[in-house]
Amino acid sequence: xxxxxxxxxxxxxxxxxxxxxxxxxxxxxxxxxxxxxxxxxxxxxxxxxxxxxxxxxxxxxxxxxxxxxxxxxxxxxxxxxxxxxxxxxxxxxxxxxxxxxxxxxxxxxxxxxxxxxxxxxxxxxxxxxxxxxxxxxxxxxxxxxxxxxxxxxxxxxxxxxxxxxxxxxxxxxxxx
Numbered sequence: 001x002x003x004x005x006x007x008x009x010x011x012x013x014x015x016x017x018x019x020x021x022x023x024x025x026x027x028x029x030x031x032x033x034x035x036x037x038x039x040x041x042x043x044x045x046x047x048x049x050x051x052x053x054x055x056x057x058x059x060x061x062x063x064x065x066x067x068x069x070x071x072x073x074x075x076x077x078x079x080x081x082x083x084x085x086x087x088x089x090x091x092x093x094x095x096x097x098x099x100x101x102x103x104x105x106x107x108x109x110x111x112x113x114x115x116x117x118x119x120x121x122x123x124x125x126x127x128x129x130x131x132x133x134x135x136x137x138x139x140x141x142x143x144x145x146x147x148x149x150x151x152x153x154x155x156x157x158x159x160x161x162x163x164x165x166x167x168x169x170x171x172x173x174x175x176x
Contacts, residue, residue, distance in 0.1 A: 003027075003042060009035055011042045018044040020056055024134035025080060025130055027056035032128060038063025048139030052073065055133045056080065061124040064159045067093075067147035069117040075135040076113035079103045085170065088110055089119040093149030095169055100125075119147045 001013040001019050013020070024042060038060035047051045048149050058064070067089055078125070083102035096118060102108040102125075113168040114120065122129070151158030 003106045009037055009040045012046065013042060013044050013048065013108065020044065024056065026104070026112065028056060028130060029128060032058040032060055035060075045137065048137065050137045053135050053137045056130060057133055058128055058130045059084075059122060059124055059129050063124070064153060065121050065148045066153055067111060067121040068144045069119045070135070070144055071117045072111065072140070073116045073135050076111065077101065079110045080114065080130040080132055080133040082129035082175060083108070084129040084131065085123040086123055087121050087123060087166070088114070089147065089149075091119065093147065098170060121150070123166070136147065
């Protein structure tokens with residue numbers, strides 16, 4: 001399959017048929033190891049106007065995904081490799097639910113779908129996680145709402161404090 005690199009962290013599967021296999025997952029794992037954001041993806045959809053967006057995303061544990069929600073979208077994840085907690089929040093920042101997912105672990109689900117707009121983030125629980133994410137398109141610039149209770153991605157010191165506090169909250173709730 002032909003992948004076109006659109007940016008340092010985004011590849012697009014060119015053509016009307018996309019097939020993702022072990023070779024593409026290995027490429028994601030290799031590229032994410034060097035990624036400044038800690039995230040790299042392959043878009044299986046051709047462009048932002050597509051009505052269905054499917055992405056294979058590799059994420060390192062040190063990557064910060066600011067809690068956000070999508071007011072007009074649903075999303076689902078299928079874990080292809082690794083383990084991750086999807087932390088779902090109330091609007092005030094209290095943890096509503098933690099959805100623990102893992103590939104190849106019969107004690108955990110490997111798929112989740114969120115049909116309502118809740119703030120959420122990911123906490124990677126393995127050396128990295130690769131997820132197959134599906135959401136409805138088209139891409140809407142500014143379509144994600146970021147949580148005011150979490151620091152912006154440019155605030156390194158705030159992120160460190162926030163991640164430590166979030167880890168403690170998860171631990172107290174019986175998580176890792």
